[in-house]
Amino acid sequence: MPKHVPTVAIVGRPNVGKSTLFNRLVGKKVALVDDLPGVTRDRREGEAQLLGLDFTIIDTAGFEDENALTLPGRMRAQTEAAVASADVALFLFDSRVGILPLDEEIARWLRAGSTPVVLVANKAEGKAGNDGVLESLSLGFGDPVEMSAEHGEGVADLFEALLPLLEPEGYDDTPDEPAPYYDEETGPLKLAIVGRPNAGKSTLVNRILGEERMITGPEAGITRDSIAIDFMWQDRPIHLIDTAGMRKRAKVQDKLEKLSVADALHAIDFAEVVVLLLDATLGLEVQDLKIADRVLEEGRALVIALNKWDVAEGPSSLFNGVRAALDEGLAQARGVPLVAVSAATGKGVDQMIAAAFEVREMWSKRVGTGALNRWFERAVEANPPPAPGGKRIKLRYITQAKTRPPGFILFGTRVDQLPESYRRYLVNGIRKELGFGAVPVRLTLRAPKNPFDDK
Template structure:
């Protein structure tokens, strides 16, 4: 079967080579802040969450005479896009949409190659306006991405998947994301029992285990199935406090574990019940939530835990206090030694992924929104009314929402939390990370 091809296209210096390097897993493309560093088409074999394809890094698209160097670079880009199964059109969310972006979008719309719009450098508030401006290019919602930090790769996978997966016979119908393998990473401090748990789950001694902390160096993916449903288990190296990491190889392992979080849908933070919850566990949990992954906390070695009820309640209270943005996270008890609690862990894993992947119809979302405003009208700071107009879900995995209205950017953080909590409780998102931004019109005379 012929390998599908993805061409990355965009104006100079939007981050195309950085994304190329991340997809191929090697620093094959030269990356520099100066525009126009890439002059030739570079190709590499890429893999994204099990999706294999050939990726082409193109020169920045310039409008120049074909006989000039920029003109020849443009011809190379056009040839790469014509031969691709899908084009990744990359813009810079921080810089916003420039005239050359609009020119490239017109050229792409005139062609036959499907286009996935990617807004790079979208991390943080600085990229939010650019994401909204990108809607005007006519390719729908942009995939919010940080090629440098690896954020948004799950969304990129979902956008590419329909264009790259080859249908086979009766399976030609598009597969829903929730029907694919549950990508679940197991993370935690060294010696919490991660590899022992993986061995117990799959029923074989696949991972080397022992009393010494830090045996696992690499993140290892294992294909498996639970009750007939496909699962991709990712065991990772233990994450210790940065001050305790002196061995260079272990530094690489911790970095690898962080990358495993990027490629997971659901992350299980495994705690040692004989040691309870420590500050490092909360840091790992916060990192997982910041990356937008669904999180489950599991207390391992439950079969040998003392004062079990008090321990469970203490960990529950510490999690709710230390992770206020995700109160009520699933807290489960397991035993890698006996297998107790593993079926519950897998069941909850599939449930939280369903919530993480959920999209609410705009009509239902705004009916809830109107009710939330009636029950608790927004405040009027300085006597000026804030008028929320509507809200839309602009993404899933994690679920992301944008609220539009007059002066909504002046709403206090407490009111934003009120709306996010309502989304969680009343629209079925549970404890998965929910991103919620507020957008006021630029026109100061807008009533």
């Protein structure tokens, strides 16, 4: 049995360096970092390793004293949930600024709880933080760990403070048992939820998980980071990613929003299947088609979900209208799965996830060379390639070079003159007759090398 992996939550007021420390402990820049306070909103988890000590680290939103119904209040509720579930809380403060009233309030809240606390004086490089370190003794957590999350100073001291709390029976440096092996077809489904702001992505994620894991509300653009969560659906593992809303590029002026959109695009690159969530009360817009086109360009399998179906007017005509518009606007993947869902009620959510597993299966499919070329011969016989300038284009054979997304290589002579319409004819045939559905298919044309080309 693999040993238990403890959990550590980072808490503190806004802009004390929590996300910087999170990135330092996971070993890569995962959480968005900016000088603007309040960048982090949802709690983000990552696998941390500190001098051989393994634990799950949770980055939380800046702790603020606001009404529970406001956005900062809902962010605070997420932080409180993270600390309650953690084995240890890292209470971070800015040693250069010193102890502020909000730091004192956080300390009172932590002292009232049962989670062990390690006080961390961040930005303590040099002597600029000395006064803040002395002030922090009044918080009641003893001497703080002095460190610089940005420069990596003090990590050994942090290790010594965490070790007795995470390994109370002594440090066990025996290797864990290897994680269970998953192959590409049966491993965790890497599923990203994308769409315009306020389409209901975080509400949908909460519905899927059965808990208020993501912050939601009427404000557009609440989610900033792409948040990844692992869970099981009908005994099948899923790596679910909630992303920030993507507006038209011309409207994205704010630096932080640009970082959020870049993070969402990175999530698309990482995913196997992408669910594009539409707002059924608004219908299909040009921005939706642009997002869908980006997903297909990156070679990811796509599922379209019409959200807010429980409040949509004329649902039947709306569904048919969106279906027709998708088939026209996404000619390269006509027939992409379209599912009506309601994040508020849960309607259609299971069908959406089932569709995601189905398209991943098509996305991962491989066809034997014999069956592939038998189809190819029939396709060429039914519709021979044109002869531009009276010179015949001879197509010899085809092979599947890769999967995820499926890629094929077509060999022949004068293939550089093959019209795009004929290439589409072959790709559509591959999708329809070989069972690849609406997943993106790549077709590369290749001619044999002429030995006299270099003469």
